[in-house]
Amino acid sequence: MDLSANAEFRKLFFxxxxxxxxxxxxxxxxxxxxxxxxxxxxxxxxxxxxxxxxKQFRSMSCDMHTKMRLGPMAGRQPID
Numbered sequence: 001m002d003l004s005a006n007a008e009f010r011k012l013f014f015x016x017x018x019x020x021x022x023x024x025x026x027x028x029x030x031x032x033x034x035x036x037x038x039x040x041x042x043x044x045x046x047x048x049x050x051x052x053x054x055k056q057f058r059s060m061s062c063d064m065h066t067k068m069r070l071g072p073m074a075g076r077q078p079i080d
Contacts, residue, residue, distance in 0.1 A: 008032050016054040022065035024057040026050055 009029040016024045028046055030039060039046075060068075 014050055014054075016057045018058065018062065018065055020062035020065050022062070022069050024054075026053045026057075 006029070009031055012028045012030065014026045014028075016026055028050060030046075034042075
């Protein structure tokens with residue numbers, strides 16, 4: 001499945017979850033021209049970047065997670 005905005009990259013997906021039931025989709029893009037050795041050499045940096053993304057998600061409040069899940073209409077009153 002090609003979900004990258006750039007066809008020259010492979011996209012790897014990971015998830016992070018919160019106790020409130022919200023999950024985040026974390027991703028890393030890797031250029032198609034990178035070799036397995038290039039990726040192995042960059043693995044520590046890739047893991048650190050994913051860790052930062054997960055930490056940022058987990059530092060958000062559950063209220064913010066709910067707003068992310070429900071979108072811009074979250075908390076708005078219905079129009080009669």
